[in-house]
Amino acid sequence: VSDPRAIGVFDSGVGGLTVARAILDLLPREPMIYVGDSARFPYGPKPVEEIRRYAIDIADYLVHRDVKMLVVACNSVEVSGLGDIAARAGIPVVGVIDPGTRTAVHATRNGVIGLIGTEATVTSGAYDRAVAATGASVTLHSQACPVFVEHVERGDTTSDALRSAAREYLVPLIERGIDTLILGCTHYPLLSGLLQLELGPDVVLVSSAEETAKDVYATLLRSGLERREPDAPAHEFLSTGEPELFQHLAEVFLGPELLEVRAAQALPVGGGSWN
């Protein structure tokens, strides 16, 4: 049995592309329909009721497109009420909060976990509830990192301004003795070099994008929904906003295209020889 239907992924913008790419890595034969609601990005500052309405709109669209699974690749959407979406969809729904939380709770050695995310995610308390729901006796310390998203979207991961912001955000978490840090925003995996450098080697970073992709893998296989054909699947990336702007940002998140492969034998070679 092979299920040819696509996996539906949605986000308030481009950040969810880190989740999308992690899913395509682990499940290279699965077709995907990605919707980025860039026209209304960012969701963070909007009232929860409005975010929920947007999310239901997009979920309806994807269900109408006959996706076999919904991935809510956006912390702000999930915070607004994943339950409503799941109930309406009638198909498996995977979010970004539980997978990262579960992995962090297993990974911590000293029971002190940090969370970084947007202002909206941190103040929602969603991760505190997710940690409590695991029943593990761990402490969570949260820190909003408001400037991170704009730096990542500019392609900046190394500037002095970003590094001092990171230090300011992370020092309170270090002082509280965290040994595990949840990257609770889909933009943050692109900052893991910076974060590990500032935190030192003893802190384990947990990427919610990567952990969500693993959850999608497990859910797909457990539900027997995988596509088995070996040919390359087709994907669709949709934006409610300016396609050009989305495309530009998407290149930051999906990585550069492999434009051309040249045969190295034809190149001038230095000291050694190729064959």
Added chain:
Amino acid sequence: VSDPRAIGVFDSGVGGLTVARAILDLLPREPMIYVGDSARFPYGPKPVEEIRRYAIDIADYLVHRDVKMLVVACNSVEVSGLGDIAARAGIPVVGVIDPGTRTAVHATRNGVIGLIGTEATVTSGAYDRAVAATGASVTLHSQACPVFVEHVERGDTTSDALRSAAREYLVPLIERGIDTLILGCTHYPLLSGLLQLELGPDVVLVSSAEETAKDVYATLLRSGLERREPDAPAHEFLSTGEPELFQHLAEVFLGPELLEVRAAQALPVGGGSWN
């Protein structure tokens, strides 16, 4: 100050592209020259002296191309003698073995770590030496996973054959009580969904590709070698073998290109409305 020179990355084939992509994620402004020695892939079964000669050839070529850093994105090459390469190059050299080992040694809770890799990597004992060099009192259990690479290169991450192979490889590690697993082959990050599902949530996976990229980030910034211009850098992907075959495999590893972004307003929408 800004250093416009490229980062040189090399591998015996396409597997190192997982490392390359992780580096480009964390350092999106850095140009890269990637060399995949596909004509002579796989290195694993070849005598160490021959692998070392190939590696020095490629390192010479990249140094001749004026790269600012060398990344040996291949366990088999590193096993053959990273020291020689570093000495010849006169620039920072980062390998794949130490970064993953260091992270695993920090991450383990019970001091029992697993390693999976190719036959050549496991029998070389390189990871045992790397673990010993950390001075930590941890135990390493290693397991060769010979069939993994061919499944990944076929784009298969879910088949029954692969899953039973995975079970056979992993059960001895589970029985020895590992709580952390090093993915000691650049192909394996694409199997992390499968591995986590088979191992259960209590085992922390350490991707040597991801950890190597973090090391490249730290080395670049500590040495003050970063490029600071905000415009998109140019990359080169070179193969000593068939460019078409390399291109095809590279799409598995680098992910699909984002071919076209369509404006969602123009699409038929289901139950909800877009605006």
